[in-house]
Amino acid sequence: EIVLTQSPATLSLSPGERATLSCRASQSVGYSLAWYQQKPGQAPRLVIYEASSRAAGLPARFSGSGSGRDFTLTISSLEPEDSAVYYCQHRVDWPPTFGGGTKVEIQ
């Protein structure tokens, strides 16, 4: 089973600042990495798929990069509505595991 490790656990930033979230896989997953946003009381929402493709309806301030074992989700200029937990997930094989999540707090 592929283990995904996310860092940091919590990110506290101000509106307008840049957020950089990391996800490291225990083995290479190529480009088969997705990012999800989950707000309290809601289902997860797809943000990025195939490492760098932005999901429909997501603003351009969200971007993804990386390949192999190391991936990054960047929110270029934080808005208050970006406050959420962000999870990475691989789609190489079964089970498609998730990372432990990074909580983004907007101060």
Place this chain on the structure above:
Amino acid sequence: EGQLLESGGHLVQPGGSLRLSCAASGFTFNNYAMHWVRQAPGKGLECVAYISGASSTTYYTDPVRGRFTVSRDNSKSTLYLQMDTLRAEDTALYFCAKARNTYGAFDIWGQGAMVTVSS
């Protein structure tokens, strides 16, 4: 834009059974693989079951294998999760999710069905 709507969540005693349903709309259901993902209170996400579009392939995560059964009725655009021999550690919010393609990310999620296993 497709939608998924789960139902069937309930309080059940340890050792009991429950069946969750997930009704799909807005996309051609039989063309897509489907997953069940659970989230224990205050915890992260765990994918527990997979079924291919034609039901020819199913996968389960180790903690639920032999106790849970995933199925689908493409004529009704509905996904199911039969959960038997339930344990306290199965307490979670259960989401159904549609994959973009066979090995694709999950682009549509339901709102979740809460399953509580307690005496």
